[in-house]
Amino acid sequence: MQPRKEQLPPGIRGLLVRLGRIDRRWIYLAVAVAIGVPMLAELRLPEVPEKKARATFEAIESIPEGSIVLLSFDYDPASEAELEPMANAMVHHCASRGHRIVFMALWPLGKQMADKTIDSVLKYYHPDKVEGVDYVQLGFKTGNEGVIKLLANSIDGAYTTDAAGKAISEIPLLANVRSVGDFKLVASISAGYPGAQQWVQYADSAMPEAFKLIGGTTGVQSSQLLPYFPTQMEGMLIAVKGAAEYETLVTEKYPVTESPERLGIGRERMGPQLVAHLLIIALIVLGNISMLAARGLKGGAR
Amino acid sequence: MSAPATKPNDRLLWVSLVVLGLVGLSVGKFFRPEPIAEAYVSVTTEVRTLVEEAPTNDGSTPAASAAAAAAAAPATSLASGEAAGQPADNTKTQPAQPKRIWVDADDPAIERQLKEGTLKRVPDVAQAVWDVRTPIDNRATARAQMAALEKEAEKLSAPTDPTGLTKEQFDQREAARMAALKVVEEKRIVSSTRDSLGIWVAALLTLGILSFLVRDNPFYKVVESILIGVSAAYWMLVAFWSTLVPDLFAKLAPDLVRATMLPGLAPSKDPTQDFLLALIPLGLAIMLLWRLMPKGGWIAVWPLAVVIGTFAGMRLTATIEADFMAQIAAAIKPAAAFTAVPPDEAAIAAAQAAGTVASPGRAFDFGGTLAAILGLIGVITVLIYFFFSLEHKGVVGKTARVGVWFLMITFGAAFGLTVMGRMTLLIGRFEFLFGDWLNVAK
Numbered sequence: 001m002q003p004r005k006e007q008l009p010p011g012i013r014g015l016l017v018r019l020g021r022i023d024r025r026w027i028y029l030a031v032a033v034a035i036g037v038p039m040l041a042e043l044r045l046p047e048v049p050e051k052k053a054r055a056t057f058e059a060i061e062s063i064p065e066g067s068i069v070l071l072s073f074d075y076d077p078a079s080e081a082e083l084e085p086m087a088n089a090m091v092h093h094c095a096s097r098g099h100r101i102v103f104m105a106l107w108p109l110g111k112q113m114a115d116k117t118i119d120s121v122l123k124y125y126h127p128d129k130v131e132g133v134d135y136v137q138l139g140f141k142t143g144n145e146g147v148i149k150l151l152a153n154s155i156d157g158a159y160t161t162d163a164a165g166k167a168i169s170e171i172p173l174l175a176n177v178r179s180v181g182d183f184k185l186v187a188s189i190s191a192g193y194p195g196a197q198q199w200v201q202y203a204d205s206a207m208p209e210a211f212k213l214i215g216g217t218t219g220v221q222s223s224q225l226l227p228y229f230p231t232q233m234e235g236m237l238i239a240v241k242g243a244a245e246y247e248t249l250v251t252e253k254y255p256v257t258e259s260p261e262r263l264g265i266g267r268e269r270m271g272p273q274l275v276a277h278l279l280i281i282a283l284i285v286l287g288n289i290s291m292l293a294a295r296g297l298k299g300g301a302r
Numbered sequence: 303m304s305a306p307a308t309k310p311n312d313r314l315l316w317v318s319l320v321v322l323g324l325v326g327l328s329v330g331k332f333f334r335p336e337p338i339a340e341a342y343v344s345v346t347t348e349v350r351t352l353v354e355e356a357p358t359n360d361g362s363t364p365a366a367s368a369a370a371a372a373a374a375a376p377a378t379s380l381a382s383g384e385a386a387g388q389p390a391d392n393t394k395t396q397p398a399q400p401k402r403i404w405v406d407a408d409d410p411a412i413e414r415q416l417k418e419g420t421l422k423r424v425p426d427v428a429q430a431v432w433d434v435r436t437p438i439d440n441r442a443t444a445r446a447q448m449a450a451l452e453k454e455a456e457k458l459s460a461p462t463d464p465t466g467l468t469k470e471q472f473d474q475r476e477a478a479r480m481a482a483l484k485v486v487e488e489k490r491i492v493s494s495t496r497d498s499l500g501i502w503v504a505a506l507l508t509l510g511i512l513s514f515l516v517r518d519n520p521f522y523k524v525v526e527s528i529l530i531g532v533s534a535a536y537w538m539l540v541a542f543w544s545t546l547v548p549d550l551f552a553k554l555a556p557d558l559v560r561a562t563m564l565p566g567l568a569p570s571k572d573p574t575q576d577f578l579l580a581l582i583p584l585g586l587a588i589m590l591l592w593r594l595m596p597k598g599g600w601i602a603v604w605p606l607a608v609v610i611g612t613f614a615g616m617r618l619t620a621t622i623e624a625d626f627m628a629q630i631a632a633a634i635k636p637a638a639a640f641t642a643v644p645p646d647e648a649a650i651a652a653a654q655a656a657g658t659v660a661s662p663g664r665a666f667d668f669g670g671t672l673a674a675i676l677g678l679i680g681v682i683t684v685l686i687y688f689f690f691s692l693e694h695k696g697v698v699g700k701t702a703r704v705g706v707w708f709l710m711i712t713f714g715a716a717f718g719l720t721v722m723g724r725m726t727l728l729i730g731r732f733e734f735l736f737g738d739w740l741n742v743a744k
Contacts, residue, residue, distance in 0.1 A: 025315050028515045033322075035725070035732050040743050081730025082723055108540045119436075142544040145616070165566035201620035205628065219723030223716040231632040232624065239719065240726045259443060269729045276725045 013293050020290030027283065034279040035272040043271030053245035056235030057093070059185060059212045065098040067184035068177060072199065073117075076109035079191035079218050085266035086216040086243035087113070087189050088121045089250045092263055095126040095134075096254035100173055102183070104138040104159075106147060106194045111140040111163060121263070125256055132166070136173050139163030144194040148202040151180040181210035189216040196225055200232045208232075216242065244270045315516065339505065339739050341437065341497030342444035347488045348432045351407040352424040353416070404430065437497055440737060448491040458483040505739040508731055550587075553580035633681055639670025680708045 008014040049057070063069070071090065075083045094101050101122075103114040114137060122129060129135055138159050141147045150158035155177055156168050168174055180186065180203050190196040196215035204213045214235035217225050222238040229236045237246050243266030251263050261268070402424060405412045415421040438444040462475040510525030552559045552567055553576040560567045570576050586605040593602035645653070645660035653660035686698060687705030694702045736743035 023315070025516060029315070029318060029322075031728070032732075035729055036736070039729070039732055039736060042743075078727075081733075082726045108536075108544065140544060142540075142549075145620070149616070160568055161566070167568055201617075201624040205620060205623040219719035219721075219726070222719050223712070227629055227632070228624075232628055239722050240729075241722065269726060269733075272729050272732070273722065273725055276728075277721070280721060 009297070016286075016290045016293035017297065019286060020294055030279060030283075031276060034275045038272040038275045041271075042268075043275070044267060045270050045274060047244045047248045047267055047270065049245040049249050052229060052236045052238065053242055053249060055230060056214050056216075056237055056242075056246055057249040059214050059235040060090070060093050060097060060099070063099070063184040063212065066100065068100045068102060068173065068182070069094055069185040069187065070102045070104065070180065070183045071114070072186070072188045072190075073103065073105045073110035073114040074107050074188050074195040075113060075191035075218075076107050077113070080113065081269070082218045082239050082243075083189050083191060083216060084113070084117070085240060085269070086237045086246055087117050088265065089243065089247045089263055090187060090189070090216070091117050091121045092125055092254065092256070093250045095122055095129060096250075099185075100133075101135040102138060102173065102177075103135065105140040106144060106198075107191070108140050108142075111137070124259070124262070132162075132171050133173055136171055137163045145198040145202050148180075148194070148198055149206075152203055152206045154179050181207045183211050185212045185214065187214045187216070190221065191218050192221055195221070196233065197221075197228075200225075200228050204232050240266050240269050240273065312517075319516070338741050339498055339501045340441070340741075341494050341501055341738070342441065342448075342491050343435045343437050343494040343497060344447065345490045345492055346434045346436075348406050348434055349408070350404040350430050350432045352402055352427045352430075353405050353412070353421045354402045354424050355421060404432070435494070437494070438491070441741060444491055451486060451489055451491065455483065455486045458486060501738050505735060508735060512731075550580055550583060553577060554584065633677065635674060637671065637674050637678065639667040639674055640664040641667045641670070679704070684708050 008017050060069075071087075071094070073087065091101065103118065105111045105114060107113075118135070118137065122135060126134075131137075139162065141158055143150070143158075147158050155174060159168055161167055162171060176182065186199060186203060188196040188199045190199075196217055199213060199215070203211075212234045213232065214237075215225060215228075215233050216237040217239070219239035222236075225233065225236065237243055247263055247266045251260070256263060405421075407413065407416070407429070412421065416423070438447065458479055462472060462479055464472050467475070507525050507528070510521045511529075513519055514522045547559065547563055548567075552564065553570075556567060556570060556573060556576075586608060589601050590605040591602075593599050641664065642662045643665045645662055649663070650660045683701050683705035685705075687694075687702040687709070689698075689702075692698050733743070
């Protein structure tokens with residue numbers, strides 16, 4: 001026997017109730033269109049940098065030119081879309097400011113992420129930088145927060161060679177670096193555990209005055225890290241929005257002429273992001289109205 | 303039994319997807335200059351020579367002598383820690399092999415080192431012609447680079463204008479032109495089948511995962527299984543090469559590891575101590591694997607206790623310092639916030655007259671004050687909400703209710719940030735599909 005078709009109220013109320021019971025796949029399709037159309041239309045929005053992005057920018061600007069900074073790539077391809085834009089901008093910023101960069105990774109694929117940024121930004125915009133003198137890639141080290149604790153004691157406790165197998169004692173850049181306290185700035189671009197939170201807990205807590213700590217995080221992780229700003233983390237970039245603001249600051253002061261899109265990925269992604277957010281807000285409002293309209297009906301809210 | 307019929311709603315959805323796909327492909331067909339999913343690489347031909355570090359006067363290689371010098375000069379080297387509290391370097395007993403590397407002999411830095419004698423050619427090894435392939439980010443960049451190379455080659459192909467030149471000047475310019483032309487011709491931008499195939503595989507795998515949004519299907523199952531299998535294998539390899547080999551096997555049998563797995567393994571400063579220390583994790587690992595034996599499973603509990611105890615101790619101190627004490631300190635701040643402002647002209651003039659420097663003034667910061675007050679109210683009300691020793695009635699109940707509002711706002715903000723993160727991941731995949739694969743977007 002066929003189930004009896006439910007009688008919906010006539011008019012707008014019925015339409016609203018029906019809207020609340022729509023197949024969720026139509027919503028997926030709407031999200032796809034909301035992202036795809038602005039992307040194809042190349043929708044770009046102006047970015048006004050706010051406090052956290054400015055603090056991150058200032059942290060890198062405020063240390064003396066030629067300082068040694070540690071960039072920890074604590075993410076993998078699953079979070080690349082959110083974190084690669086800020087990683088690219090940060091490496092360009094450090095290199096343009098004349099800082100020397102030590103790359104490392106607490107995530108196994110972080111080393112590949114750092115390599116990608118070295119190739120597409122450091123070697124591309126700063127071909128004069130020499131490996132071993134201006135930058136060094138230490139690569140991935142297993143041990144999660146244990147690696148940070150080792151680095152807080154001594155660099156060679158955690159790394160005996162760089163990623164290419166060269167002994168730490170033979171790398172000119174690290175000649176006077178004994179522990180993490182010898183860096184002027186540490187930045188963790190992090191997608192979770194281990195990441196920025198562990199850098200706060202095991203490095204910043206051990207030597208709070210020794211270096212500035214800044215972090216770039218995914219949207220999901222940022223609510224965990226917000227309490228650390230600005231006392232324990234001097235700068236913070238939250239997801240692609242933070243990256244877009246930071247890109248604006250970096251490219252305003254250190255513009256590039258060739259392939260500027262490499263330092264504008266975050267800003268490119270904010271157009272589709274805006275439309276998708278507007279759609280989701282509209283869906284939340286419609287969902288609530290539909291719930292109210294269905295009150296009193298069988299299967300509806302009470 | 304027949305398969306369930308497609309619902310009308312499903313049919314409409316499939317039709318919409320197909321129509322959207324066809325429209326997208328048609329738009330791409332008319333407007334894109336290249337076929338879909340064609341990747342380019344930049345190829346540079348280089349002649350490489352095998353060189354090795356020349357031995358120093360005492361017969362050791364520069365690497366070995368650098369390590370020895372590092373141990374002897376604690377003030378200038380990382381090895382100073384070793385000299386202070388650890389046994390002396392034993393590199394003399396285990397001399398390192400000279401490092402061999404293929405280099406571009408035309409590189410001025412290498413040429414200089416060959417002349418100085420810090421590097422020397424390995425005899426009886428012929429030079430090799432190397433094709434260095436560098437993937438190009440996107441096709442627009444590839445096209446621009448191809449056009450630039452063609453333009454450069456065309457410009458260089460025109461012979462030197464001899465007007466007003468002596469024969470010597472003409473010959474010099476001609477030689478420089480030919481050298482530049484050779485460099486340009488050695489740089490090529492070519493279509494890469496391997497990279498193009500990679501894009502197709504990645505695109506199909508992405509579509510396979512996204513197909514779950516329509517309905518669970520065999521395509522999704524296959525892709526999901528591939529993901530799980532590849533991830534499991536990858537993590538096994540990472541654990542083997544980044545933990546077991548360098549931290550266990552290299553300590554237990556360094557010569558064997560150097561001969562078979564890690565030729566670049568540096569000699570240990572104290573192999574005996576390393577060996578003895580490595581026996582502890584080896585023993586714990588064997589005890590942990592004892593769980594797989596038919597009897598004596600309890601043995602595995604002991605290494606687990608060591609792991610849990612170690613991590614609990616390590617995290618306890620870190621959490622108390624970073625998340626408890628430091629957060630309390632950060633929460634205690636004046637309710638009224640002020641910001642520094644530059645001194646006004648009158649103050650500067652007065653300071654100049656007095657021969658001093660004007661101090662910056664301060665202005666009331668409404669936003670900062672509001673944030674400080676809200677922070678204070680939030681901390682107190684949320685703490686009261688989690689205080690269960692008193693019944694949530696009267697003033698306590700009302701305060702706890704305010705705490706609930708703060709918590710709800712926090713959860714809402716966290717949800718918003720999560721949405722932003724997930725949308726960015728989807729945008730990243732769409733950029734790949736539209737850009738790298740379909741070539742309809744940048």
